[in-house]
Amino acid sequence: MQKTVKFLILLTFLFLIIVFYLSLGKDNSYNTENLIGKKIELIYFESFDNNDTLNTLDFKKNNLTLINFWASWCGPCRVEHPILMKLSSEKNLKLVGVNFKDNKQQAKTFLGDLGNPYDFLAKDSNGKQSINFGIYGIPESILINNELKIIKKFIGPLNKEDYKTILAYVK
C-alpha cells in the first residue's frame, strides 16, 4: 500500500514536470501564423450591401483570393488602403473585404473617400466570423489559393514589401 502511494506521488510530480517541459517550447501568445498551409474554415459571409451570402467555397473559382479585414475606425486600415487599391487591378487576384464591427454609413464614407478595391464586400457586424478565421486584430489579410489553402497571412497593415510578396504569387 505504502509503495503504491509513493509510486503515485512520484508519478504525479513527474507528470507535472513533463507538462512544464512540454509547455516551454510553446508560444503562449495567441498567434495565427501557424494557420499557414492549412485549409481555411467553411465560413458564410453576409454581403455588405444586400442579403446575398458568400461562403468560402466560392473562393475556389479564383486563382488567388486576398481576404482583408478592415474597419473605418481603424487608423492603420487607412494606411494600407492605397496598396489594396493597387492590388485591385491584378486580374489573377480577387479581393474580398470583410468590414469588421463597423458602422455602415461610416464604412461607406471611408470607401467613398479612398476608393473601393474589393471584388466582394462582406460585413461582420459583431466580429464573430472573423474570430473563426483566427483574426485577432485588424487590419489583417489572408492570401489563399484555389485549393483554399492559406498561403500567407499579413498581420497589421500591408506595406510595400507585402505588396511585392503578393505580386510574386500573382505573377
Next chain:
Amino acid sequence: MLSNLGNIILFSSVFLSLTLIFFSFKEINSTGEIISKKIYKISLIQSTLILFCFFTLISAFIISDFSLIAVYQNSHSAKPLFYKISGTWGNHEGSLMLWVIILTVFSFLFLIINKSHPKNYRLYTLIFQNILILGFLFFILFNSNPFSAVKPLPAEGLGLNPILQDPALAIHPPLLYLGFVGSSIYFSAAMASLITNYSNKFFALSIKNWVLISWSFQTFGILVGSIWAYYELGWGGFWFWDPVENASLLPWFAMTALFHSLLVLEKRNLLYFWVIILCLITFILSVMGTFLVRSGILNSVHTFASDPSRGLYILFFLSILIFSSIFLIFKKYKKNDYSINSNSKETFVLINNWFMMFYLLTVLIGTLYPIFTDALSNNKISVGPPFYNAVIFPIVILFLFFMAIGPKTKWIKNNFNNLKSFIVILFFSIVINLLITFFFKSYTILSNLIIISSLFLIISSLLDLKQILIRGKFDLARVISHLSFGFLIFFIGLNHNFSIEKDFNIKVGETKSFEDYQIELKNLEIKDHQNYKAIIGNLSINDLVNGEIKTLKPEIRIYDKPKTLTYEAAIKTNFLKDIYITMSNIDRSEFYNIKFQKKPLMIWIWISVICLAFGGFLRTFQNAKNS
C-alpha cells in the same frame, strides 16, 4: 569596468559557497558542539560581497552605464533617479540578484541566531542553503547575467516599461521576495532536520520566526502588488485571479498552514512530518511560481522577455528540489501512531490546514489546468474569476466560523462550555447583517452568509481583544490577525455588493447622468513630463444625493522610451468610498471612453491586510523578545 567588477564578485561568491559547503562537511564529522569561527566569517564575507555586488549593479543603473546589458535593456538616461534605482530589480537579471541576497543573508542570520541548536542540524541547513545559492549563482553567471557587457557601447538605453515606473511597484518585488525566497531557509532547515533526525519541538522553535517573517512580508508584498494593480492597470479590481497573482498566493497558503501546525509541533510534539512537508512545499511552490512567471509560459504584466533556456534552467532546478525532497521524505518517513482528540485545539489547527490545502489545491488546479490542456491537447482555455469565486467563497463561510472558534479551544481536550456565548455572537452577527440589508441594499444568500460569518469572527475577536486589554495576554498578535481577516472578508463582501460601475463615451463639454451621479468632461490639458506626455481629462463628478462636486483627472500617458500608452486612473479616496475613473481615447473620434466606478470601503480592505501582516510581525517580535 563595473561589468568586470560584478563578474569577479559573482565568481568569488561561487568560490565562497563551495568553501562553506566543504568546511561544513568537514566539521560535521569532527567532534565538539561548536561551529568554528571561520564558517561564521566566510558566511559573513559571502553576504557582504553579494550585497556589494548588488550595489555595484545599482550604481551602474544610477550612472546609466549602458555597457551592462541589464542597464541597457531596462533603463534610460532621462529616467528619474528613483526609477533608475528601482529598475535594478524591475527586470529578470537584476531581480535574480535580489534572490541571491535574500538566500545568503538569511543563511548567515540563521547561522548566528540559532546558536542553541545542534551543530550538525545548523551545518546541514547551511549546506543546503548554499546549494540553493550555488544554483542561483550559476543561473546568473551562465544564463541571466546582469553584468554581461554590450558591445559596441550603446549611446542610450531602451527604457523601463512605463507601467513598472511606479512607487508601489518599486517596493513590491523586494517585499514579495523576502516572503517567498525567505521560505528557502526553512526548506533547507527541513532537509537538515530530516537528515539529522532533529524532529522535536526545538526544531519548531528554530524555524518559527522565519516562517512568521516570510509570511508577513509575503502578505505585504501581495498587498502592494494588489494596490498597484488597482490604480495602475485600470480595471478597478484589486484581485483578478490572474495566474501570476495566484503564483504568489500559493506559497502564502502553505505558509499559513505551516505556522499554524508548527504550534502543534511546538506544544504537543505532533505532526512533525506534516510540518516538514509544508516547509518543503512552500519553497517548491515559490520556485514553481518563479518558473511559471519567468519561463514565459504564462502571459501577464509580469512576463519577462520570453526565453525558453531560462525556463529550462529553473525547471531543472525545480526538479532537483522536488525529487530530493521526495527522496528524503520517503527515506525518513515513519508512521506515527498518535491520536488527537476530535474536540481539541490540535483538531482545530488541523481544520485550518485542511482549509488551506483546499484553497491551495483549488488555486493550483485553476492555475495549472490551462497549461496542461494547452501542452497536452493544444486547447487554449482560461480559468477565470467565476471558477475561483464559485469554489472558494462558499467555503470561506465555514472557514470563518472555525477561525473564530478554534483559538478559544484548549489543547489535548476541550469542552464547549462557551457554547452560549457563540450563540449570542451568532445572533448579533445576524442582526447586524439584517440592519445592513434593511438600511442599504439586499444581496444574495451567499453574500448574506459571508457577511454573517465575517461578523461572527469580528465580534468574537473583539471580545478576545477586550479580554486581552483587561488581563494582558500574549495572544494579541493572533487576535489582531484574526480580527483583520474577519474585517478583510467583511469589507470585500460589502465592496462587492455595493459597487457601481458605468461605461460610456463622452466628448468635451458633454454631461452624462446615471443613478445618483452627473458627470461632465470639462476640458482636456496636455502636459509634458520628463519621461512622458500626458493628456489629462478634467471631469467634474456631481453626487446628486449630497450635492458634492468633485473634480477627477484621469490621464492618458504617452511614454517615449519605450513607446507605450498607459491609462492612469484618477481615484478620490475617503473613508467611505473610492470614486474611480479611467479614460481612454477612441481612435479617430472626438469621444473619450470613460469607465466610472464607485467602490465602497476600498481603503479598509488595504488597512485590514496591513493589520493582518502586522499581526505576523508582532508575533515575531514577541517571540524574539521571549527567547
